[in-house]
């Protein structure tokens with residue numbers, strides 16, 4: 133019998149479903165010291181105790197996403213959006229419930245995680261490709277496209293610690309989209325980087341979604357969710373508030389935040 137807390141790849145489950153999230157919860161447990169005095173530290177140590185803080189980051193969330201959908205994940209700070217994405221990516225196992233994913237996932241979470249700053253962009257492309265499951269030949273074939281898309285010029289052969297955050301982001305985005313993923317997860321990819329690259333990135337994502345690839349985009353820029361997504365999930369305090377058409381979900385989210393028209397257009401790029 134399979135356990136209730138797992139992320140698994142399924143191929144026979146349903147051809148139409150790319151991602152199924154079923155009653156998923158995640159609780160972070162963090163041990164910490166509340167600036168202990170010498171006395172409390174001794175007492176705790178004596179009892180083998182540590183203070184534990186629990187955060188219910190995602191609570192009983194369920195939804196299904198068919199292949200080919202571009203899903204915008206919206207919600208206030210701390211709503212649980214990134215946690216949900218990490219679980220879909222298989223980086224964090226749910227505390228409860230299950231997530232079924234059909235296909236190969238490529239992630240652009242917390243941009244460039246996995247890159248080694250001491251190595252050159254070129255070496256990181258190779259490492260990133262291998263980590264993403266490509267063979268050396270496949271990476272070799274795609275290398276020029278990745279480098280060209282990132283537009284780093286000769287910086288591609290410089291250590292990544294010399295990159296600006298925008299350059300870092302362009303390379304991370306380029307690697308993720310060239311992995312030929314079935315499911316692409318992007319967390320705030322459009323928040324930094326210059327206007328030209330944002331447009332190019334948006335066009336590339338539309339391209340992927342048009343080719344029946346599934347995409348998740350976590351963003352505070354409601355306009356980009358409206359423009360690029362045909363599906364939306366609104367999270368608040370770890371709970372799923374609404375799942376549906378981006379236009380409707382965004383309208384409800386705005387009502388909830390009591391945003392006026394002006395605030396809305398100012399928040400977007």
Ligand SMILES: Nc1ncnc2c1ncn2[C@@H]1O[C@H](COP(=O)(O)OP(=O)(O)OP(=O)(O)O)[C@@H](O)[C@H]1O
Pocket residue numbers: 160161162187188189207208209210211212213214215216
């Ligand atoms: N590693 C962690 N350990 C403990 N608590 C965490 C950890 N990561 C996130 N949290 C907590 O879980 C909750 C959800 O965080 P999460 O990052 O998923 O929210 P988010 O919707 O992505 O927020 P934002 O829009 O600010 O990026 C928050 O209360 C956060 O403080």
